[in-house]
Amino acid sequence: MTKEKKNPEDSPLSSDEDLVAVHAELNHEKHPPTIGFLHAPLVFVFLFGCLVFFCSIQLAESTNKFQLHPPQNKITFTPEEKEANRLKIKSESGKKIFLQNCASCHQQNGEGLPNMFPPLAGSDWVTSDPGLITNIILKGLKGKIEVKGEAWGMVPSQQMVAVAIDDREIANVTTYVRQAWGNTASEVTKEQVATFREKSAGQVDQWTGEQLKALFPSGISGE
Helix, strand or coil, rough: CCCCCEEEEEHCCCHHHHHHHHHHHHCCCCCCHHHHCHHHHHHHHHHHHHHHHHHHHHHHCCCCCCCCCCCCCCCCCCCHHHHHHHHHHHHHHHHHHHHHHHHHHHCCCCCCCCEECCCCCCCHHHHHCHHEEEEEEEEECCCCEEEEEEEEEECCHEEEEECCCCCHHHHHHHHHHHCCCCCCCCCHHHHHHHHHHHCCCCCCCCEEEEHHHHHHCCCCCCC
16 A cells, blocks of 8 residues: 655644745746736836826926916007007997986987987087087086077976086096097097086086087087
8 A cells, every 4th residue: 555645735834844845845836827927017017107208298288388377378459559449448438328328318329309309419519629518417408509400408308407427437428429420529538527527616507508609609500
């Protein structure tokens, strides 16, 4: 009868020498999944690193090098363009003031209402001396006047009361009406309005057409 060879793993280790012998025997065996394991992952790691590198370069170029607030392209304007833009903003403000305070009588097209309120389009009362229209806004207007060959203001309901707005608003709205609907008069500044306000401080009642003609004799033709 032959003696069956015992596997070291089948019996408990009795000494340190047995333990060393088992480890030596196991070291001779290669675990199949680990053969060539390290070579392939190193290739993939290299390729992945290259991909990350090139993607980072592309992302940096498309996001202004990762700046949180990238610089904006500065737009420069000529002095003429700045002035035109300033007048445009002023006129737009004046139009809003006109629509809120004046359009119900003089209409959005500046043509007024027949037999009620005179037109502003093409009127000397608007386009001549800027002090004329400014004083009307500051103090109001009553009595008969002649605008573009027609008589207006002959009944109390056609009288204009003062408009309670400040110097800047008056400058904006007068500039708007002097340059709208085909009118081509000059701009009115808030400094001019302040001067007109100071000069008219003693006028308690509404202006009459005759008073304004005396103040601005060359400004009103009535035609």
